[in-house]
Amino acid sequence: MIVAIDGPAGSGKSTVAFELARRLGFVHLDTGAMYRALTWLAARDGVDVEDGAALARLARENPVSFSAEGRVEIAGEDVSSNIRAGEIDRLVPAVARHPEVREVMRERQRSLGSVGDTVIEGRDIGSVVAPNAEVKIFLVADEDERVRRRSADRPETSADSLAAELRRRDQRDAANTQPANDAVLLDTTDLTVDQVVVCIAELVEARR
Secondary structure: OEEEEEOOOOOOHHHHHHHHHHHHOOEEEEHHHHHHHHHHHHHHHOOOOOOHHHHHHHHHHOOOEEOOOOOEEEOOEEOOOHHHOHHHHHHHHHHHOOHHHHHHHHHHHHHHOOOOOEEEEEOOHHHHHOOOOOEEEEEEOOHHHHHHHHHHHOOOOOHHHHHHHHHHHHHHHHHHOOOOOOOEEEEOOOOOHHHHHHHHHHHHHHHO
């Protein structure tokens, strides 16, 4: 079974997907981490983030993988910590916007998601990466709550800066952040992580 979780930045995708996968005993596939890993490798190797063809070639030659413990690996390196750096935050949108890069990454995501019960989270998961997923969820939250969540992860950045960053990212990612026609829309603004996970887990059990 595949559970596809989509939504904009700060909607709770990663936290919810990780906890849901843990509770269900599913594999957790963080597609955002895959783009971050590629961005880290491009920065390390001096590949221009504006060169889509070069980035796609880099992605194809260095497929991202996940260890049994969930560590993110690329080119023989464990980059789980490296990919959360502020510089990666700044560069990853430029890398992810290239259609040729997204195509290579989608192929890899489908391959990783085909091995068994998997929770896949990111953007355009339910509509493009896993259109046949048995459960499709689209998470949303209001801007204030999304900023609050981002602030918890990046306390050194002001709320105003984070809000402006989220608006820019929403605009930039709009084409790849649309719910699938058969996705369940879930507003997480006033819900705890546990409440969201329980809600999705019930949907999973109902569709087994």
